[in-house]
Amino acid sequence: MEPFRVHILGCGSALPTLKHNASSQVVEIREKLFMIDCGEGTQMQLRKSKIRFTKISCVFISHLHGDHCFGLIGMISTFGMLGRTATLRVYGPKELGPVLDSQIKTFCQGLEFSVEFHAVDTTKKTVIYEDRSLTVESIPLKHRMPTCGYLFREKPTLPHIKRDMIDFYHVPISQINNIKLGASWTTPDGDVIDNSRFVEPADAPRSYAYCSDTRYIPDLYKLIEGVDTLYHESTYASDNADRARKYHHSTARDAASVARDAHVGKLFLGHYSARYNDESVILKEAQEIFPNSYLTNEGMVFDV
Template sequence: MIDCGEGTQMQLRRSKIRFTKLRAVFISHLHGDHCFGLIGMISTFGMLGRTAPLHVYAPEAFEPILQGQLDFFCKGLEFKVEFHAVDTLKNDVIYEDQSLTIETIPLEHRIPTCGFLFREKPRPRHINREMTDCYEVPLCQLNNIRNGMDWTTPEGIVIANERLTTPADPPRAYAYCSDTRYIPTLHELVAGVDTLYHESTYAEDNLSRARLYWHSTARQAATVARDAHVGKLLLGHFSARYEDETCILDEAKQVFENSWLTNEGLVFDV
């Protein structure tokens, strides 16, 4: 989960996402709309009998705040809340498993803030079942074939891996750029990602307010997307002054055509 504002538990239930599937929360910065929902969610996990650890990645200043809330509201939890301090000034890998890496994206807001870049690792090739059946490759060898091994028949004939498999799907990448003013060099850190979320609080008619409050306009978000050659741009964090965000979308599309407005409950294919 990226950020955890108020209403998070309601949205999880509406989205039919099981609470037990959540292993880690990444907090971009310590403004309430990005972290006020965390302690309530942790409390609910405790009441539901969770035992698996929950990992929280957030700016260092959040650790004593979170610990104080845990001590006061969540005594007797049967699971650990593991805190991982994030340096918002560095572009660094903070998480890695067999299939994924997550790295920080330094941003510029009124307080220490960072985004997060999720990158899939290269995946194994796909088995061509017609060919493996034809050459009677044992099931126990299919994982080796996926990972690039050739197959040698009992007669000693070597069958090249390219005949037994098809190319793997290209690894995907998703960049989340939370509250930030426009950073001219940001495109270098998110270059080539499939999907970029970039805050677009204002349209250009409120450029002065964007500068004052360290936010971005839709045109600036689209400029990052264009310069980074991303696949698609997701726009969000709209100012309440806009009853209709169509002007934000139109402004972004003038710079980067494949731009989309986000909203509660929408699902996008990375």
């Protein structure tokens, strides 16, 4: 099975601390790298993770709070100094477009690569990126400004070939793709060998949803039903539920409720408030509702 994993570069919230970096992740899927959010300090985290960040092809920004985008222009500048030539695609709320354009004109003149900005409608769930192996959809969220999450879905793959059966029936290599596509095989004696003898089921497509920042949305689960892995902000535990409502954030209980209702496989928590020196209270609260919950931390890598 091809790798589909997530690298946590930062899982803190707006106030900088010595414990956590601002929000950023890299999604690695089939040798392609996609960044979600790019808070201040992301470049240093990329260095520590030893990710070949010049291979990042797209950056998906959830919203225009600094802890999610202050690192973007610095990373673009570094790409220029490293001699990047490949186009960098940036996706985010339409308000990001003119800001990014102004920053590039001010700080990054003479880039030898293009930065393509793609405005995302944060009010709709729609496919915003697609290639041969995956799609990325926007997830409408509710924060203090236009905000969306992102849902990465693998496309279905073809079945696996049973090599021993191919050899047994002397099927030519030229016919293997046809068999993958469902064809049966007729032997030189005229016997028809059913396709099922030659293939095993394909791996189930995997999916990853990123939801940060947002207040609790009771029907959010409908948009992420059945995803393998969910990252949902858990800025506070229930002891600060009033602050969560005031600032349009979620508690660990909120995040776990979404995971439970969406029947996801795993829940990863993050975007912790700086007021928590120990996030175990956040984890405990989430696990009471959704046992398969985990804390994220910088340097963590998990398989979807």
